[in-house]
Amino acid sequence: MTTPAEPREVAVDGPVVSGTGAVLASRPVLALFGLALLVGVAELAPGLEALRVLSPRPGAAAPVATPPHEATSLAVGEAVLPQETTQRAELAQPEHAEAPGAARGPIGGRREEGPKIDAEKPPVPIVDAGHRGLGGFYRALERTIAGQPGAVTRVVHFGDSIITSDFVSGTLRRKLQARFGDAGHGFMLLANPWPAYFHNDVTRFASAGWAVSRIVGPRAADGLYGLGGVTFTAPPGSRARFGTAREGRYGRAVSRFVLAYLARPGGGKLRLLVDGQEREILDTAGPEPRVAYHTIGVPDGPHELEVVTISGATRAFGVVMEREGPGVVLDAIGVQGARVRFLDEQDDAHWADQLRWRQPALLAYQFGANESGDGFVYPMADYNRTLQAVLRQGREAVPDAGCLVIGAMDRVEKRGESLTTLPVIPALVEEQRRGAAAVGCAFFDTYAAMGGSGSMATWVGRGLGQADLTHPTGAGSEVLASWIERALLDGLERWRAAGAPAP
Numbered sequence: 001m002t003t004p005a006e007p008r009e010v011a012v013d014g015p016v017v018s019g020t021g022a023v024l025a026s027r028p029v030l031a032l033f034g035l036a037l038l039v040g041v042a043e044l045a046p047g048l049e050a051l052r053v054l055s056p057r058p059g060a061a062a063p064v065a066t067p068p069h070e071a072t073s074l075a076v077g078e079a080v081l082p083q084e085t086t087q088r089a090e091l092a093q094p095e096h097a098e099a100p101g102a103a104r105g106p107i108g109g110r111r112e113e114g115p116k117i118d119a120e121k122p123p124v125p126i127v128d129a130g131h132r133g134l135g136g137f138y139r140a141l142e143r144t145i146a147g148q149p150g151a152v153t154r155v156v157h158f159g160d161s162i163i164t165s166d167f168v169s170g171t172l173r174r175k176l177q178a179r180f181g182d183a184g185h186g187f188m189l190l191a192n193p194w195p196a197y198f199h200n201d202v203t204r205f206a207s208a209g210w211a212v213s214r215i216v217g218p219r220a221a222d223g224l225y226g227l228g229g230v231t232f233t234a235p236p237g238s239r240a241r242f243g244t245a246r247e248g249r250y251g252r253a254v255s256r257f258v259l260a261y262l263a264r265p266g267g268g269k270l271r272l273l274v275d276g277q278e279r280e281i282l283d284t285a286g287p288e289p290r291v292a293y294h295t296i297g298v299p300d301g302p303h304e305l306e307v308v309t310i311s312g313a314t315r316a317f318g319v320v321m322e323r324e325g326p327g328v329v330l331d332a333i334g335v336q337g338a339r340v341r342f343l344d345e346q347d348d349a350h351w352a353d354q355l356r357w358r359q360p361a362l363l364a365y366q367f368g369a370n371e372s373g374d375g376f377v378y379p380m381a382d383y384n385r386t387l388q389a390v391l392r393q394g395r396e397a398v399p400d401a402g403c404l405v406i407g408a409m410d411r412v413e414k415r416g417e418s419l420t421t422l423p424v425i426p427a428l429v430e431e432q433r434r435g436a437a438a439v440g441c442a443f444f445d446t447y448a449a450m451g452g453s454g455s456m457a458t459w460v461g462r463g464l465g466q467a468d469l470t471h472p473t474g475a476g477s478e479v480l481a482s483w484i485e486r487a488l489l490d491g492l493e494r495w496r497a498a499g500a501p502a503p
Contacts (some may be wrong), residue, residue, distance in 0.1 A: 030113040041362055064109045070079060077218035078211040078233065083207035085240070086192045088382075091198040093170045093474055099266065122487040123318040126404070126432070126442050131495050133442030134488070137402025140361035143182050152183045152325040156227075156358055157332055158343065159366035160404075162194065166336030168366065170224035171481035173330035174250050181327030183252050187358070189318045190232045190240045190307070194336040201251030203304065206240040206296040214472055215345040216337045220287070223347035225315025226260055227354040229335045233315045236268070242319045243304030254321045255300040259307065260357075261316035268312025272296060284314050291317070291353065300324070331358065339374070341386035344393070352397035360401045363394045368408025368428055369470055377425050380431050394470040395439060403441035406484065407432050410447050410456040412469045419457040419469070423485045426453070444487055446480065 043188030127306030143151040156170045188199050193214055213220035215229040225231050245251035270282040284296055301409030322329055351465050395403055407429050412419045429447045436443040464476035
C-alpha cells in the first residue's frame, strides 16, 4: 500500500475551543450565527442578488447537480424509471462560464490564490513517456487537421458525476470542435438512468417506465450494458427522442443517427420517426442475443429522431448523433456513483466490441470522487490492480487509440477549525499515475494543477468549487476542460517536435 503524503492543513481564522458550552458561546460560533443571518437577508431581500452566496447570482455559472446518490442494489435485476427524461435548463453548461473575479462565499477572502486559471499554458503538462499514451490520438487528429474527407477523431470520455452531467466533457467537446471541426455530438443513453444525467447541445426526451440495469446496480445477468454502462428494456408505447440543439453555437446539425440495440429471440418492434414522419419499422428479433446497430441517414442539418416501441419487449442501449467530418466527436460516458473498476463489470468481449464499434482515437478516464469517499477501505494495491485491468482492456480492444488518465481533483473536509485534504486523495493520485504509466497511458495531474493539498478550499473561495468541497462549479468545470485541452495541444506540439514517433 502506498503511504499517503502528509496532508497540508488550511487554517481557518479563529481559536480552537472544546466543550459544548464553550463551543456555542465562542466568538467564532456567534460570528457564524451572525453570518447566517446576513446570508438569509441577502437571499430573501430584493435588490441584494449580487450578495447572494447560496442561490445563483444573475449571470453566474450553474453548479454541477450532485443530488445524494440513490440507494442501489448490486443484485441482478431492473429498476423502473419513474420520471420522464426532459430538458433541464438548470443543468446546461453555458457556452462560456466566466470565472468569478474575486473570492466569495463562506470561505471567501482567502489569502491563497492558487494557479492562474487563464494562462496560455496549463499549470502542469500531460505526462506521457515516449508518447506511448497519446501517439495514436495525435495521428488521428493530424488527419482531421489536414481536412481529409471523413477524418473523424472520436474521443470516448469515461467518468463519474461531472461527466454524467456533461460538464467537463461538454466544455471539452465544444473546445475541440471549435478548433478542429464539429463531427457530431456522439453517444447518449436512451433515457436518464440518474436524475443528474444530462447532455449539452442536444434536445432529449424519454417517457417514464423504461426498465434499467446498470453497472452500478441493479445489474444485468448477462453483463451486456452497451457503451454507456446501462441497458434499457421497454414495453410497447415507450418512446425516446434525440435532436439537434435549437439555440447556441454548438450541436446544430446531424447527418446520421445510429441506434444501438440488442437483437434477441422475442425482441420487439420499433417505429422510427425522423422530424415527425415515420421512416421505418425496425424488428429487433434475432436467433440469438447480439448487439446490433441501425443507421438512419439524414441530410446534414437540424433533425430529430423518435424511437417508439410498438410490440414485444425491446432492449436497447443508446443513440449516436454524428456528421461526416472532418471533425471531432466526444462521447460523454458518465456513470453516477461509479468507480473506475466498475467498468470491468461488463462482459469483457462485449465491452471490447463496444469500443471497437466506436473506433475511438482517444480513451479518457476521469474518476476519483467516489473512490475518495471510500477512503482506504478499498486498499490502494487493489485500486491500482483494478485500474490497470480496465486500462489494459481498453488498450487491447483498440490498440491504435490513445489512452489518458485524468487524475482525481482535490477534496477537503473540515477538521476542527481547518479545511484539510482527505488523506486518500494524494494516495489515489499516485496510484493513478503509477497505473497509467504501467499500461502506457498518459496522465494529467488535476490535483497538482489545482494547487495540491488544500486547493479545493481555495477553489470554493474563488467560486470554482461547490460547497460540498468535492465537485467543481460550472466555472470550475470550464477551467478543468480548458486545462485538459491546453495540455493536449501542448502534448501535440511536443509530439510533433519529437518527429511524431510511433507509440
